[in-house]
Amino acid sequence: MPDLKLCTDNAAMIASSGYYNYISGKRSNLDLNAIPNLKL
Numbered sequence: 770m771p772d773l774k775l776c777t778d779n780a781a782m783i784a785s786s787g788y789y790n791y792i793s794g795k796r797s798n799l800d801l802n803a804i805p806n807l808k809l
Contacts, residue, residue, distance in 0.1 A: 771785045786809050
């Protein structure tokens with residue numbers, strides 16, 4: 770989990786989620802579609 774001071778910055782939260790997905794081996798294609806209410 771990121772520090773509380775980073776939790777109000779959506780870009781930091783998306784980057785944090787992407788980072789942990791990446792290091793766990795999860796990869797996505799470039800044809801992703803935005804899902805605004807996706808549960809992380």
